[in-house]
Amino acid sequence: MKIGIIGNGVVGQAIGAAFAGMGHAVSIYDIDPVKSPANLADVAASDLxxxxxPTPGKGGELDISAVWQAILDLRLSGSNAVIAIKSTVPVGFTDSLPIDDIAFTPEFLSDDTAFDDAARPGPVIVGTRSDRAYSVISAAYAGIGDVMRVAPKEAEIIKLATNTYYAAKVVFHNIVYDLARAHGADYEAIKSVLATDKRIGDSHNVIHHKGYRGYGGKCLPKDAEQFRACLGAAGISSAVIDAVIEYNRRLRDGA
Ligand SMILES: NC(=O)c1ccc[n+]([C@@H]2O[C@H](COP(=O)([O-])OP(=O)(O)OC[C@H]3O[C@@H](n4cnc5c(N)ncnc54)[C@H](O)[C@@H]3O)[C@@H](O)[C@H]2O)c1
Structure with a gap:
């Protein structure tokens, strides 16, 4: 299959390598000519x-102008490719586009392990109303991930909910660490036992991570803020998420 990618950054490079490794013909276009092995016309001529x-975010506001630009570029070039959005977008964005064969397919890779994560993605969530988009994306992932079909807004919520859950889990383990320390108890002993409970699991429980406490990186802070903003916009209390974000801010500031 011919697969095109717009944006040759962490996500674009990692999924490009994964699809090329599976034998697909991959073209990657980037607005930065130095990072663009292919041109827009190559991507426009793809099946997918x-x-x-990037969709930089601050305080729950996402700048999605580059996503608009990329989709507009594809449409203006007469492309008939199925469009799959990997960029993080606000809930409702994909449904708001007047395009039939489009999907939101969230990516859950980490910067440090991006190539491995993209090559072994686990369940691939395809949020689409289009049978053609579903069948083309399923064919692209055949052999490396189980595809789960949902509506676009469900996929958008899954992306934010997953990363906000991880963020809350990091903060929760830091609270347990603070409690253990206050009592002179050994957090590592507590952590090892908690991790054996399958309902809790052995993840997001490292306290001193890359020299800081709390969650960081590109996605968790941005997605937790965006999740909180979506709750606010829907008139739902964000008190729990407010507390997660505030506790994390204090951890990161060393307060
Ligand atoms: N990095 C991660 O771990 C991760 C994981 C999941 C999802 N995401 C989301 O995926 C999106 C991309 O993240 P990233 O980390 O790969 O970003 P990045 O900054 O590493 O790369 C983005 C690339 O897109 C290019 N670009 C910008 N505007 C363009 C345009 N109009 N046309 C063509 N190219 C353009 C930039 O030059 C850059 O090379 C973001 O929305 C991010 O939130 C990132």
Whole structure:
């Protein structure tokens, strides 16, 4: 299959390598000519085009102008490719586009392990209303991931909910650490026992991670803020998420 990718950053490079490794013909276009091995016309001529451009966020506001630009570029070039959005977008964005064969397919890779994560993605969530988009994306992932079909807004919520859950889990383990320390108890002993409970699991429980406490990186802070903003917009209390974000801010500030 011909797979096009717009945005040759962490996500675009990692999924490009994964699809090339599976034998697909991959073209990657980037607005930065130095990072662009292919041109827009190559991507437009693909069966499937992934949008992997940045959506910087601050305080729950996402700048999605690059996503608009990428989709507009594809449409103006007359492309008939199925469009799969990997960039993080607000809930409701994909449904708001007047395009039939489009999907939101969230990516859950980490910067440090991006290539491995993309090559072994686990369940691939395809949020689409289009049978053609579902069948093309399923064919692209055949052999490396089980595909789960949901509606676009469900996929958008899954992306934010997953990363916000991880963020809350990091903060929760830091609270347990603070409690253990206050009592002179050994957090590592507590952590090892908690981790054996399958309902809790052995993840997001490292306290001193890359020299800081709390969650960091590109996705968890941005997605937790975005999740909180979506709750606010829907008139749902964000008190629990507010507390997670505030506790994390204090951890990160060393307060
Ligand atoms: N990095 C991660 O771990 C991760 C994981 C999951 C999802 N995401 C989401 O995926 C998206 C991309 O993230 P990233 O980390 O790969 O970003 P990045 O900054 O590493 O790369 C983005 C690339 O897109 C290019 N670009 C910008 N505007 C463009 C345009 N209009 N046309 C073509 N190229 C353009 C940039 O030059 C850059 O090379 C973001 O929305 C991010 O939130 C990132």
């Amino acid at each position: 085009a992934f949008v992997c451009v």
